Amino acid sequence: xxxxxxxSRRFGDLDALRHLNLTIDxxxxxxxxxxxxxxxxxxxxxxxxxxxxxxxxxxxKGELTRAxxxxxxxxxxxRFGVVFQDHRLLFDRSVHDNVALPLVIAGFSPRDSARRVxxxxxxxxxxxxEYANPATLSGGEQQRVGIARAVVARPExxxxxxxxxxxxxxxxxxxxxxxEAFNQVGVTVLVATHDLSLISQLRHRIITLSSGRxxxxxxx
Amino acid sequence: xxxxxxxxGERWNRAAVWRAQHRIAAHDSWRKLLQRPVATGLVWxxxxxxxxxxSALLLTLENLRPIVPDVAGSAQLSVMLxxxxxxxxxxxxxRQIESWARVDTxxxxxxxxxxxxxxxxxxxxxxxxxxxxxxxxxTLRVLPALPVSDSALNRLIGELESLPNVNRVVADTRWxxxxxxxxxxxxxxxxxxxxxxxxxxxxxxxxxxxxxxDARREEILVVRVIGGSPAFVRRPFLYTGLYFGxxxxxxxxxxxxxxxxxxxxxxxxxxxxxxxxxxxxxxxxKYPSALILSGAIIGWLASWxxxxxxxxxxxxx
Numbered sequence: 001x002x003x004x005x006x007x008s009r010r011f012g013d014l015d016a017l018r019h020l021n022l023t024i025d026x027x028x029x030x031x032x033x034x035x036x037x038x039x040x041x042x043x044x045x046x047x048x049x050x051x052x053x054x055x056x057x058x059x060x061k062g063e064l065t066r067a068x069x070x071x072x073x074x075x076x077x078x079r080f081g082v083v084f085q086d087h088r089l090l091f092d093r094s095v096h097d098n099v100a101l102p103l104v105i106a107g108f109s110p111r112d113s114a115r116r117v118x119x120x121x122x123x124x125x126x127x128x129x130e131y132a133n134p135a136t137l138s139g140g141e142q143q144r145v146g147i148a149r150a151v152v153a154r155p156e157x158x159x160x161x162x163x164x165x166x167x168x169x170x171x172x173x174x175x176x177x178x179x180e181a182f183n184q185v186g187v188t189v190l191v192a193t194h195d196l197s198l199i200s201q202l203r204h205r206i207i208t209l210s211s212g213r214x215x216x217x218x219x220x
Numbered sequence: 221x222x223x224x225x226x227x228x229g230e231r232w233n234r235a236a237v238w239r240a241q242h243r244i245a246a247h248d249s250w251r252k253l254l255q256r257p258v259a260t261g262l263v264w265x266x267x268x269x270x271x272x273x274x275s276a277l278l279l280t281l282e283n284l285r286p287i288v289p290d291v292a293g294s295a296q297l298s299v300m301l302x303x304x305x306x307x308x309x310x311x312x313x314x315r316q317i318e319s320w321a322r323v324d325t326x327x328x329x330x331x332x333x334x335x336x337x338x339x340x341x342x343x344x345x346x347x348x349x350x351x352x353x354x355x356x357x358x359t360l361r362v363l364p365a366l367p368v369s370d371s372a373l374n375r376l377i378g379e380l381e382s383l384p385n386v387n388r389v390v391a392d393t394r395w396x397x398x399x400x401x402x403x404x405x406x407x408x409x410x411x412x413x414x415x416x417x418x419x420x421x422x423x424x425x426x427x428x429x430x431x432x433x434d435a436r437r438e439e440i441l442v443v444r445v446i447g448g449s450p451a452f453v454r455r456p457f458l459y460t461g462l463y464f465g466x467x468x469x470x471x472x473x474x475x476x477x478x479x480x481x482x483x484x485x486x487x488x489x490x491x492x493x494x495x496x497x498x499x500x501x502x503x504x505x506k507y508p509s510a511l512i513l514s515g516a517i518i519g520w521l522a523s524w525x526x527x528x529x530x531x532x533x534x535x536x537x
Contacts, residue, residue: 048445071449078447088442104244105448107237149446 001026002047002157002188007056009042009212016042018212019056024190026061029183031199032192034209040192043209044161047190048080049073060157078106081150081187085162087142089134095121095145096130102153120148124178140171147175151182158182160191164198172198241452249459260467263428267468267518270421271511272475274414275503279476281407283487283501284399297377298390299360305385310358313385317362322376327361334359357387370398418518425464425522433457433530440534454527458520465519466512473508 004022008015017039024030032040045051046058049065058065060079068076081102089098096117103113121127124144129137134145143163150158158179164172172195180202183189193199199206208215253260299317301310310328318326329337334356339345364376373391380389433440436456443453480502 050445074447074449074452076447077445080447082445088438090439090442092439101443102446104241105443105446105452107234107241109236110240 001059001061002190003057003059004043004046005057005059007046007053007058009039009046009051010054015212017046017053020209020212020214022207022214024188027183027186027188028205029180029189030191030205030207031202032190032207032209033194033196033199034215035194037211038209039212040194040209041161042212044159044190044192047159048077048082074105078102078153079156081153081155081158083143083146083150083158083160083163085165087146089142089145089149091133091135093133094131095126095134095137098134098145099148099152101149106153108153116152116154117148120152121145123151123181124148140167140174143167143171143175144178147178151187156188158187158189160189160193162193163191164193164195169198173201176202241455245455246459249456250463252456253460253463260464263425263464264467264471266424267421267465267515268471268475270417271469271472271515272479274410274417275472275476275507275511276479277406277410277413279480279501279503279507281403281410284403297362297364297373297380299362299380300387300390301358301360301385302387303357305358307358309385310360313383314360316383317360317380322365322368322372324363324365326363329359329361331356331358367400370401418514421468422518422522422525425461425519426526428464429457429461429523429526430530432460433527440531444534450531453531454524457523457527461519461521461523461526462516463519465522466516468519469512469515470508472515473503473511476503476507476511 002022002024004020007017007020007022009017020039020043022043032043034040042051046053047060047065049068052066060076065076090101096114099117099120100113103116108116118127118130121130124147126137126141126144126148129141129145134142137145143166147163150160160179163179164175167175176191176198179189179191191199299313301313305313307330310330314326314328317323331354335348335354336345338356339348362376362380364373368376377389377391380386440453484502
Protein backbone atom coordinates (compact mmCIF):
# COMPACT_ATOMS: atom_id res chain seq x y z
CA UNK A 1 0.00 0.00 0.00
CA UNK A 2 1.25 3.45 -0.94
CA UNK A 3 -0.08 6.47 0.95
CA UNK A 4 0.44 10.16 0.22
CA UNK A 5 -0.62 12.39 3.12
CA UNK A 6 -0.93 16.11 2.37
CA UNK A 7 2.17 15.93 0.21
CA SER A 8 3.45 19.18 -1.28
CA ARG A 9 6.46 19.81 -3.44
CA ARG A 10 7.44 23.35 -4.25
CA PHE A 11 10.09 24.42 -6.75
CA GLY A 12 10.73 28.08 -5.99
CA ASP A 13 7.28 29.64 -6.19
CA LEU A 14 5.89 26.85 -8.36
CA ASP A 15 3.74 24.24 -6.62
CA ALA A 16 4.32 20.92 -8.39
CA LEU A 17 2.15 19.12 -5.83
CA ARG A 18 -0.23 20.72 -3.36
CA HIS A 19 -1.50 18.89 -0.27
CA LEU A 20 -1.98 15.66 -2.17
CA ASN A 21 -3.81 12.85 -0.40
CA LEU A 22 -3.72 9.54 -2.24
CA THR A 23 -3.79 5.85 -1.44
CA ILE A 24 -2.82 3.05 -3.80
CA ASP A 25 -3.89 -0.34 -2.48
CA UNK A 26 -1.71 -3.39 -2.43
CA UNK A 27 -2.11 -5.28 -5.71
CA UNK A 28 -3.99 -2.41 -7.33
CA UNK A 29 -3.38 -1.10 -10.83
CA UNK A 30 -3.95 2.62 -11.22
CA UNK A 31 -3.35 5.31 -13.81
CA UNK A 32 -2.23 8.82 -13.00
CA UNK A 33 -3.18 11.35 -15.62
CA UNK A 34 -3.24 15.07 -16.20
CA UNK A 35 -1.56 17.56 -18.53
CA UNK A 36 2.15 17.90 -18.58
CA UNK A 37 3.17 19.86 -15.51
CA UNK A 38 0.22 18.56 -13.51
CA UNK A 39 2.58 16.76 -11.13
CA UNK A 40 2.61 13.17 -12.47
CA UNK A 41 6.38 12.89 -12.75
CA UNK A 42 6.93 14.71 -9.46
CA UNK A 43 4.68 12.18 -7.74
CA UNK A 44 6.65 9.24 -9.15
CA UNK A 45 10.00 10.90 -8.33
CA UNK A 46 8.89 11.43 -4.72
CA UNK A 47 7.83 7.82 -4.48
CA UNK A 48 11.24 6.63 -5.73
CA UNK A 49 13.03 8.99 -3.32
CA UNK A 50 14.64 10.75 -6.26
CA UNK A 51 13.18 13.85 -4.66
CA UNK A 52 11.83 14.70 -1.21
CA UNK A 53 8.50 16.44 -0.48
CA UNK A 54 8.49 20.00 0.81
CA UNK A 55 5.87 18.89 3.33
CA UNK A 56 3.63 15.91 4.01
CA UNK A 57 4.35 12.23 4.40
CA UNK A 58 4.64 9.26 2.07
CA UNK A 59 4.23 5.75 3.45
CA UNK A 60 5.00 2.54 1.61
CA LYS A 61 3.47 -0.48 3.36
CA GLY A 62 3.29 1.65 6.48
CA GLU A 63 6.98 2.62 6.35
CA LEU A 64 7.59 6.34 6.46
CA THR A 65 9.84 7.14 3.49
CA ARG A 66 11.13 10.27 5.20
CA ALA A 67 12.74 8.04 7.82
CA UNK A 68 14.73 6.02 5.29
CA UNK A 69 18.41 6.82 5.70
CA UNK A 70 20.31 7.64 2.54
CA UNK A 71 22.37 4.44 2.62
CA UNK A 72 19.11 2.42 2.71
CA UNK A 73 17.65 4.26 -0.29
CA UNK A 74 19.17 1.98 -2.98
CA UNK A 75 17.66 -1.06 -1.27
CA UNK A 76 14.31 0.72 -1.02
CA UNK A 77 14.38 1.51 -4.75
CA UNK A 78 14.94 -2.17 -5.57
CA ARG A 79 11.38 -2.82 -4.40
CA PHE A 80 10.22 -0.89 -7.45
CA GLY A 81 10.45 -1.78 -11.11
CA VAL A 82 10.64 1.38 -13.21
CA VAL A 83 9.67 1.82 -16.86
CA PHE A 84 10.72 5.08 -18.51
CA GLN A 85 9.09 6.88 -21.42
CA ASP A 86 12.34 6.79 -23.41
CA HIS A 87 13.00 3.26 -22.06
CA ARG A 88 16.59 4.28 -21.16
CA LEU A 89 18.26 1.13 -22.46
CA LEU A 90 22.05 0.98 -22.55
CA PHE A 91 23.21 0.52 -26.12
CA ASP A 92 26.72 -0.57 -25.16
CA ARG A 93 25.46 -4.03 -24.16
CA SER A 94 23.08 -6.75 -25.28
CA VAL A 95 19.38 -7.05 -24.49
CA HIS A 96 20.28 -9.79 -22.00
CA ASP A 97 22.75 -7.60 -20.14
CA ASN A 98 20.29 -4.70 -20.05
CA VAL A 99 17.63 -6.87 -18.48
CA ALA A 100 20.14 -8.47 -16.10
CA LEU A 101 21.24 -5.11 -14.65
CA PRO A 102 18.82 -5.08 -11.68
CA LEU A 103 19.83 -8.66 -10.86
CA VAL A 104 23.53 -7.77 -10.90
CA ILE A 105 22.75 -4.88 -8.56
CA ALA A 106 20.66 -7.05 -6.26
CA GLY A 107 23.35 -9.73 -6.26
CA PHE A 108 21.78 -12.72 -7.94
CA SER A 109 24.06 -15.59 -8.91
CA PRO A 110 24.86 -15.68 -12.65
CA ARG A 111 22.93 -18.93 -13.19
CA ASP A 112 19.87 -17.73 -11.37
CA SER A 113 20.17 -14.39 -13.11
CA ALA A 114 20.34 -15.91 -16.61
CA ARG A 115 17.26 -18.00 -15.89
CA ARG A 116 15.28 -14.99 -14.68
CA VAL A 117 16.38 -12.83 -17.60
CA UNK A 118 15.14 -15.45 -20.06
CA UNK A 119 11.85 -15.80 -18.18
CA UNK A 120 11.33 -12.02 -18.28
CA UNK A 121 12.23 -11.79 -21.97
CA UNK A 122 9.90 -14.68 -22.72
CA UNK A 123 7.10 -12.85 -20.94
CA UNK A 124 7.52 -9.77 -23.13
CA UNK A 125 7.97 -11.94 -26.25
CA UNK A 126 11.60 -11.06 -26.98
CA UNK A 127 13.44 -14.24 -26.07
CA UNK A 128 14.72 -14.57 -29.65
CA UNK A 129 16.40 -11.18 -29.38
CA GLU A 130 18.25 -12.01 -26.16
CA TYR A 131 21.72 -11.33 -27.55
CA ALA A 132 20.77 -8.54 -29.96
CA ASN A 133 21.90 -5.00 -29.37
CA PRO A 134 18.86 -3.01 -28.22
CA ALA A 135 19.69 -0.30 -30.78
CA THR A 136 18.68 -2.72 -33.55
CA LEU A 137 15.18 -3.18 -32.09
CA SER A 138 12.03 -1.20 -32.94
CA GLY A 139 10.60 1.37 -30.50
CA GLY A 140 7.94 -1.04 -29.24
CA GLU A 141 10.50 -3.82 -28.77
CA GLN A 142 12.82 -1.48 -26.92
CA GLN A 143 10.02 -0.54 -24.56
CA ARG A 144 9.31 -4.24 -23.95
CA VAL A 145 12.98 -4.75 -23.08
CA GLY A 146 12.57 -1.84 -20.66
CA ILE A 147 9.58 -3.61 -19.10
CA ALA A 148 11.50 -6.89 -18.86
CA ARG A 149 14.25 -5.02 -17.02
CA ALA A 150 11.67 -3.48 -14.67
CA VAL A 151 10.09 -6.80 -13.72
CA VAL A 152 13.06 -9.18 -13.83
CA ALA A 153 13.87 -8.82 -10.13
CA ARG A 154 10.16 -9.40 -9.29
CA PRO A 155 9.55 -6.04 -7.64
CA GLU A 156 6.59 -5.33 -5.36
CA UNK A 157 5.68 -2.22 -7.32
CA UNK A 158 5.83 -1.44 -11.00
CA UNK A 159 6.09 2.26 -11.81
CA UNK A 160 5.82 3.54 -15.38
CA UNK A 161 6.20 7.13 -16.51
CA UNK A 162 4.52 7.68 -19.90
CA UNK A 163 5.47 4.18 -21.08
CA UNK A 164 3.49 4.53 -24.32
CA UNK A 165 4.42 8.14 -25.05
CA UNK A 166 6.32 7.27 -28.22
CA UNK A 167 4.26 4.31 -29.43
CA UNK A 168 1.33 3.91 -31.82
CA UNK A 169 -2.08 2.81 -30.40
CA UNK A 170 -1.62 -0.85 -31.33
CA UNK A 171 1.75 -1.12 -29.56
CA UNK A 172 0.45 0.97 -26.67
CA UNK A 173 -2.37 -1.41 -25.89
CA UNK A 174 0.07 -4.34 -26.08
CA UNK A 175 2.23 -2.61 -23.50
CA UNK A 176 -0.80 -1.94 -21.25
CA UNK A 177 -1.80 -5.59 -21.58
CA UNK A 178 1.65 -6.53 -20.30
CA UNK A 179 1.20 -4.28 -17.27
CA GLU A 180 -2.17 -5.87 -16.58
CA ALA A 181 -0.60 -9.32 -16.76
CA PHE A 182 1.97 -8.37 -14.12
CA ASN A 183 -0.78 -6.82 -12.01
CA GLN A 184 -2.71 -10.09 -12.14
CA VAL A 185 0.20 -11.93 -10.49
CA GLY A 186 0.10 -9.50 -7.58
CA VAL A 187 2.35 -6.60 -8.54
CA THR A 188 1.04 -3.15 -7.63
CA VAL A 189 1.15 -1.12 -10.85
CA LEU A 190 1.18 2.67 -11.12
CA VAL A 191 1.22 4.15 -14.62
CA ALA A 192 1.52 7.86 -15.36
CA THR A 193 0.10 8.61 -18.78
CA HIS A 194 -1.85 11.20 -20.69
CA ASP A 195 -3.20 8.64 -23.17
CA LEU A 196 -6.82 8.98 -22.00
CA SER A 197 -8.38 7.18 -24.93
CA LEU A 198 -6.30 4.11 -24.17
CA ILE A 199 -6.82 3.92 -20.42
CA SER A 200 -10.52 4.68 -20.58
CA GLN A 201 -10.96 1.28 -22.23
CA LEU A 202 -9.26 -0.43 -19.31
CA ARG A 203 -11.07 -1.03 -16.07
CA HIS A 204 -8.71 0.51 -13.55
CA ARG A 205 -8.76 3.53 -11.34
CA ILE A 206 -7.82 6.78 -13.04
CA ILE A 207 -6.31 9.44 -10.79
CA THR A 208 -6.38 12.87 -12.39
CA LEU A 209 -4.00 15.58 -11.29
CA SER A 210 -4.41 19.21 -12.13
CA SER A 211 -1.89 21.88 -11.09
CA GLY A 212 -0.56 19.60 -8.40
CA ARG A 213 -3.96 18.81 -6.90
CA UNK A 214 -6.20 15.80 -7.07
CA UNK A 215 -8.80 16.71 -9.68
CA UNK A 216 -10.70 13.47 -9.55
CA UNK A 217 -10.45 9.76 -9.12
CA UNK A 218 -12.84 7.56 -10.97
CA UNK A 219 -13.14 3.95 -10.08
CA UNK A 220 -14.57 1.65 -12.71
CA UNK B 221 15.54 -8.87 1.07
CA UNK B 222 12.08 -7.76 2.04
CA UNK B 223 10.60 -8.65 -1.31
CA UNK B 224 7.87 -11.25 -0.77
CA UNK B 225 8.57 -12.68 -4.22
CA UNK B 226 12.33 -12.82 -3.74
CA UNK B 227 13.79 -16.20 -2.90
CA UNK B 228 16.43 -15.79 -0.23
CA GLY B 229 17.59 -19.38 -0.70
CA GLU B 230 18.79 -18.54 -4.19
CA ARG B 231 20.73 -15.51 -3.11
CA TRP B 232 24.43 -15.68 -2.68
CA ASN B 233 26.03 -14.62 0.50
CA ARG B 234 27.28 -11.05 0.72
CA ALA B 235 30.93 -11.83 0.10
CA ALA B 236 30.17 -13.80 -3.05
CA VAL B 237 27.93 -10.99 -4.35
CA TRP B 238 30.65 -8.45 -3.60
CA ARG B 239 33.27 -10.53 -5.37
CA ALA B 240 31.05 -11.11 -8.38
CA GLN B 241 30.19 -7.41 -8.69
CA HIS B 242 33.88 -6.55 -8.48
CA ARG B 243 34.73 -9.14 -11.10
CA ILE B 244 32.11 -7.74 -13.46
CA ALA B 245 33.16 -4.11 -12.86
CA ALA B 246 36.85 -4.98 -13.27
CA HIS B 247 36.23 -6.90 -16.47
CA ASP B 248 33.88 -4.32 -18.00
CA SER B 249 36.21 -1.43 -17.24
CA TRP B 250 39.13 -3.29 -18.79
CA ARG B 251 37.08 -4.07 -21.90
CA LYS B 252 36.09 -0.41 -22.24
CA LEU B 253 39.74 0.68 -22.04
CA LEU B 254 40.74 -1.74 -24.77
CA GLN B 255 37.92 -0.53 -26.97
CA ARG B 256 39.71 2.83 -27.19
CA PRO B 257 43.36 1.80 -27.50
CA VAL B 258 44.74 5.14 -28.68
CA ALA B 259 43.08 7.20 -25.95
CA THR B 260 44.07 4.63 -23.33
CA GLY B 261 47.65 4.54 -24.62
CA LEU B 262 47.90 8.32 -24.39
CA VAL B 263 46.68 8.32 -20.79
CA TRP B 264 49.21 5.61 -19.93
CA UNK B 265 51.95 7.63 -21.61
CA UNK B 266 50.97 10.74 -19.68
CA UNK B 267 51.04 8.93 -16.33
CA UNK B 268 54.27 7.12 -17.30
CA UNK B 269 56.13 10.31 -18.13
CA UNK B 270 54.94 12.04 -14.96
CA UNK B 271 56.27 9.11 -12.94
CA UNK B 272 59.36 8.22 -14.97
CA UNK B 273 61.01 11.65 -15.07
CA UNK B 274 61.22 12.21 -11.31
CA SER B 275 62.19 8.59 -10.68
CA ALA B 276 64.95 8.76 -13.31
CA LEU B 277 66.34 11.81 -11.53
CA LEU B 278 66.01 10.07 -8.19
CA LEU B 279 67.86 7.04 -9.56
CA THR B 280 70.63 9.33 -10.83
CA LEU B 281 71.02 10.92 -7.41
CA GLU B 282 71.07 7.53 -5.79
CA ASN B 283 73.88 6.55 -8.13
CA LEU B 284 75.89 9.67 -7.33
CA ARG B 285 75.47 9.54 -3.57
CA PRO B 286 77.85 6.61 -2.81
CA ILE B 287 80.64 8.30 -4.76
CA VAL B 288 80.52 11.44 -2.66
CA PRO B 289 81.62 10.25 0.79
CA ASP B 290 84.28 8.24 -1.01
CA VAL B 291 85.87 11.35 -2.37
CA ALA B 292 84.93 13.36 0.69
CA GLY B 293 87.31 11.11 2.65
CA SER B 294 90.04 12.68 0.57
CA ALA B 295 88.45 16.10 0.86
CA GLN B 296 91.42 17.16 2.84
CA LEU B 297 93.71 20.14 2.81
CA SER B 298 97.41 19.82 2.20
CA VAL B 299 99.23 22.27 4.41
CA MET B 300 102.75 22.73 3.04
CA LEU B 301 105.15 24.05 5.66
CA UNK B 302 108.09 26.28 4.92
CA UNK B 303 111.03 24.31 3.56
CA UNK B 304 113.30 25.21 6.50
CA UNK B 305 110.86 23.94 9.15
CA UNK B 306 112.24 20.84 10.85
CA UNK B 307 110.34 17.78 11.99
CA UNK B 308 109.93 18.93 15.63
CA UNK B 309 108.39 22.25 14.61
CA UNK B 310 106.19 20.45 12.12
CA UNK B 311 104.87 18.24 14.90
CA UNK B 312 104.20 21.33 16.99
CA UNK B 313 102.13 22.81 14.17
CA UNK B 314 100.31 19.47 13.84
CA ARG B 315 99.38 19.49 17.55
CA GLN B 316 98.22 23.09 17.30
CA ILE B 317 95.90 22.37 14.38
CA GLU B 318 94.67 19.16 15.98
CA SER B 319 93.40 21.17 18.94
CA TRP B 320 90.92 23.05 16.69
CA ALA B 321 87.37 21.90 16.94
CA ARG B 322 86.67 22.38 13.24
CA VAL B 323 89.41 19.95 12.34
CA ASP B 324 88.94 16.21 12.43
CA THR B 325 92.40 14.73 11.96
CA UNK B 326 95.84 16.00 11.08
CA UNK B 327 98.42 13.65 9.63
CA UNK B 328 102.03 14.61 9.22
CA UNK B 329 103.66 13.44 6.02
CA UNK B 330 107.38 13.83 6.45
CA UNK B 331 109.33 15.17 3.49
CA UNK B 332 111.20 11.81 3.11
CA UNK B 333 107.96 9.87 2.98
CA UNK B 334 106.46 12.41 0.58
CA UNK B 335 109.36 12.02 -1.76
CA UNK B 336 109.04 8.25 -1.63
CA UNK B 337 105.31 8.38 -2.40
CA UNK B 338 105.81 10.89 -5.16
CA UNK B 339 108.48 8.71 -6.71
CA UNK B 340 106.21 5.64 -6.57
CA UNK B 341 103.21 7.44 -7.99
CA UNK B 342 105.05 9.09 -10.84
CA UNK B 343 107.60 6.40 -11.62
CA UNK B 344 110.30 9.02 -11.28
CA UNK B 345 111.93 7.34 -8.24
CA UNK B 346 115.34 6.95 -9.92
CA UNK B 347 115.38 10.50 -11.09
CA UNK B 348 114.41 11.77 -7.63
CA UNK B 349 117.05 9.61 -5.97
CA UNK B 350 119.65 11.42 -8.04
CA UNK B 351 118.69 14.75 -6.48
CA UNK B 352 121.20 15.91 -3.88
CA UNK B 353 118.50 17.59 -1.80
CA UNK B 354 114.83 16.76 -1.07
CA UNK B 355 112.81 19.57 -2.69
CA UNK B 356 109.65 18.69 -0.76
CA UNK B 357 108.62 20.29 2.53
CA UNK B 358 106.93 18.57 5.46
CA THR B 359 103.21 18.45 4.75
CA LEU B 360 100.20 18.22 7.04
CA ARG B 361 97.12 16.47 5.68
CA VAL B 362 94.23 18.21 7.44
CA LEU B 363 90.79 16.64 7.33
CA PRO B 364 88.14 19.17 8.32
CA ALA B 365 85.33 18.05 10.63
CA LEU B 366 82.42 17.08 8.36
CA PRO B 367 80.07 18.37 7.20
CA VAL B 368 81.86 21.46 6.13
CA SER B 369 80.36 24.23 4.05
CA ASP B 370 82.27 25.98 1.33
CA SER B 371 82.61 29.21 3.31
CA ALA B 372 83.75 27.36 6.45
CA LEU B 373 86.37 25.59 4.38
CA ASN B 374 87.55 28.94 3.03
CA ARG B 375 87.78 30.33 6.54
CA LEU B 376 89.76 27.30 7.67
CA ILE B 377 92.16 27.70 4.75
CA GLY B 378 92.67 31.35 5.68
CA GLU B 379 93.39 30.46 9.29
CA LEU B 380 95.82 27.72 8.28
CA GLU B 381 97.62 30.06 5.90
CA SER B 382 98.03 32.69 8.61
CA LEU B 383 99.82 30.24 10.92
CA PRO B 384 103.56 30.75 11.26
CA ASN B 385 105.72 28.26 9.36
CA VAL B 386 102.95 27.54 6.86
CA ASN B 387 103.91 28.13 3.28
CA ARG B 388 100.64 27.48 1.51
CA VAL B 389 97.46 25.45 1.69
CA VAL B 390 96.29 23.37 -1.25
CA ALA B 391 92.60 22.49 -1.41
CA ASP B 392 92.09 20.95 -4.81
CA THR B 393 89.28 18.74 -3.56
CA ARG B 394 87.00 21.60 -2.66
CA TRP B 395 84.68 20.70 -5.53
CA UNK B 396 83.66 17.65 -3.53
CA UNK B 397 82.09 19.78 -0.85
CA UNK B 398 80.30 21.69 -3.57
CA UNK B 399 79.12 18.43 -5.12
CA UNK B 400 77.73 17.35 -1.76
CA UNK B 401 75.81 20.60 -1.43
CA UNK B 402 74.65 20.32 -5.02
CA UNK B 403 73.35 16.82 -4.37
CA UNK B 404 71.31 17.98 -1.39
CA UNK B 405 69.88 20.81 -3.48
CA UNK B 406 69.32 18.42 -6.39
CA UNK B 407 67.46 16.02 -4.16
CA UNK B 408 65.10 18.75 -3.02
CA UNK B 409 64.69 19.91 -6.57
CA UNK B 410 63.79 16.39 -7.67
CA UNK B 411 61.29 16.06 -4.83
CA UNK B 412 59.63 19.36 -5.77
CA UNK B 413 59.60 18.51 -9.46
CA UNK B 414 58.33 15.00 -8.76
CA UNK B 415 55.60 16.32 -6.51
CA UNK B 416 54.52 18.83 -9.15
CA UNK B 417 54.53 16.25 -11.93
CA UNK B 418 52.54 13.74 -9.88
CA UNK B 419 50.04 16.43 -8.93
CA UNK B 420 49.75 17.27 -12.62
CA UNK B 421 49.18 13.60 -13.41
CA UNK B 422 46.44 13.37 -10.78
CA UNK B 423 44.67 16.44 -12.16
CA UNK B 424 44.93 15.28 -15.76
CA UNK B 425 43.73 11.81 -14.76
CA UNK B 426 40.82 13.24 -12.79
CA UNK B 427 39.81 15.25 -15.84
CA UNK B 428 40.06 12.21 -18.13
CA UNK B 429 38.02 10.18 -15.66
CA UNK B 430 35.45 12.93 -15.39
CA UNK B 431 34.95 12.62 -19.14
CA UNK B 432 34.78 8.83 -18.86
CA UNK B 433 32.12 9.14 -16.17
CA ASP B 434 30.20 11.73 -18.15
CA ALA B 435 30.20 9.39 -21.17
CA ARG B 436 28.25 6.90 -19.02
CA ARG B 437 25.85 9.42 -17.58
CA GLU B 438 22.82 7.60 -18.94
CA GLU B 439 23.90 4.36 -17.32
CA ILE B 440 24.55 6.09 -13.99
CA LEU B 441 21.08 7.65 -13.97
CA VAL B 442 19.40 4.35 -14.78
CA VAL B 443 21.41 2.40 -12.22
CA ARG B 444 20.60 4.98 -9.56
CA VAL B 445 16.85 4.73 -10.19
CA ILE B 446 16.81 0.93 -10.16
CA GLY B 447 18.60 0.73 -6.84
CA GLY B 448 22.34 0.66 -7.50
CA SER B 449 24.23 1.87 -4.44
CA PRO B 450 26.77 4.70 -4.81
CA ALA B 451 29.50 2.08 -4.35
CA PHE B 452 28.07 0.03 -7.21
CA VAL B 453 27.94 3.08 -9.46
CA ARG B 454 31.44 4.17 -8.48
CA ARG B 455 33.10 0.78 -8.81
CA PRO B 456 33.74 0.59 -12.58
CA PHE B 457 35.31 4.05 -12.52
CA LEU B 458 37.60 3.15 -9.66
CA TYR B 459 38.78 0.21 -11.73
CA THR B 460 39.27 2.48 -14.76
CA GLY B 461 41.39 4.82 -12.63
CA LEU B 462 43.31 1.88 -11.22
CA TYR B 463 44.07 0.58 -14.72
CA PHE B 464 45.09 4.03 -15.96
CA GLY B 465 47.43 4.54 -13.01
CA UNK B 466 48.91 1.05 -12.74
CA UNK B 467 49.29 0.79 -16.53
CA UNK B 468 51.13 4.11 -16.51
CA UNK B 469 53.32 2.76 -13.71
CA UNK B 470 54.18 -0.35 -15.75
CA UNK B 471 55.09 1.83 -18.72
CA UNK B 472 57.16 4.13 -16.48
CA UNK B 473 59.05 1.13 -15.09
CA UNK B 474 59.77 0.00 -18.62
CA UNK B 475 60.99 3.50 -19.58
CA UNK B 476 63.28 3.64 -16.55
CA UNK B 477 64.67 0.21 -17.32
CA UNK B 478 65.31 1.16 -20.96
CA UNK B 479 67.02 4.36 -19.85
CA UNK B 480 69.30 2.54 -17.43
CA UNK B 481 70.20 -0.07 -20.06
CA UNK B 482 70.98 2.71 -22.51
CA UNK B 483 73.18 4.55 -19.99
CA UNK B 484 74.98 1.60 -18.40
CA UNK B 485 77.77 1.40 -21.00
CA UNK B 486 78.93 5.02 -21.04
CA UNK B 487 78.36 5.61 -17.32
CA UNK B 488 80.33 2.56 -16.25
CA UNK B 489 83.12 3.62 -18.61
CA UNK B 490 83.05 7.02 -16.92
CA UNK B 491 83.27 5.41 -13.47
CA UNK B 492 86.24 3.44 -14.72
CA UNK B 493 87.93 6.61 -15.98
CA UNK B 494 87.58 8.13 -12.53
CA UNK B 495 89.00 5.01 -10.89
CA UNK B 496 85.71 4.65 -9.05
CA UNK B 497 84.65 1.16 -8.09
CA UNK B 498 81.02 2.28 -8.67
CA UNK B 499 78.75 0.82 -11.26
CA UNK B 500 75.47 2.16 -12.57
CA UNK B 501 72.72 0.71 -10.45
CA UNK B 502 69.81 -0.72 -12.40
CA UNK B 503 66.29 0.22 -11.23
CA UNK B 504 66.21 -3.29 -9.74
CA UNK B 505 63.00 -4.50 -8.20
CA LYS B 506 62.41 -1.53 -5.92
CA TYR B 507 61.78 1.09 -8.59
CA PRO B 508 59.33 -0.84 -10.80
CA SER B 509 57.25 -1.98 -7.85
CA ALA B 510 57.20 1.53 -6.38
CA LEU B 511 56.22 2.98 -9.77
CA ILE B 512 53.38 0.54 -10.34
CA LEU B 513 52.13 0.88 -6.78
CA SER B 514 52.23 4.67 -6.79
CA GLY B 515 50.63 4.72 -10.25
CA ALA B 516 47.81 2.53 -8.98
CA ILE B 517 47.31 4.70 -5.89
CA ILE B 518 47.33 7.89 -7.96
CA GLY B 519 44.81 6.45 -10.43
CA TRP B 520 42.55 5.19 -7.69
CA LEU B 521 42.64 8.51 -5.82
CA ALA B 522 42.02 10.49 -9.00
CA SER B 523 39.02 8.35 -9.95
CA TRP B 524 37.61 8.52 -6.44
CA UNK B 525 37.87 12.32 -6.49
CA UNK B 526 36.38 12.57 -9.99
CA UNK B 527 33.49 10.22 -9.15
CA UNK B 528 32.67 11.98 -5.88
CA UNK B 529 32.63 15.34 -7.59
CA UNK B 530 30.49 14.09 -10.46
CA UNK B 531 27.92 12.41 -8.23
CA UNK B 532 27.67 15.41 -5.98
CA UNK B 533 26.86 17.55 -9.02
CA UNK B 534 24.33 14.94 -10.12
CA UNK B 535 22.54 14.96 -6.74
CA UNK B 536 22.25 18.72 -6.54
CA UNK B 537 20.87 19.08 -10.03
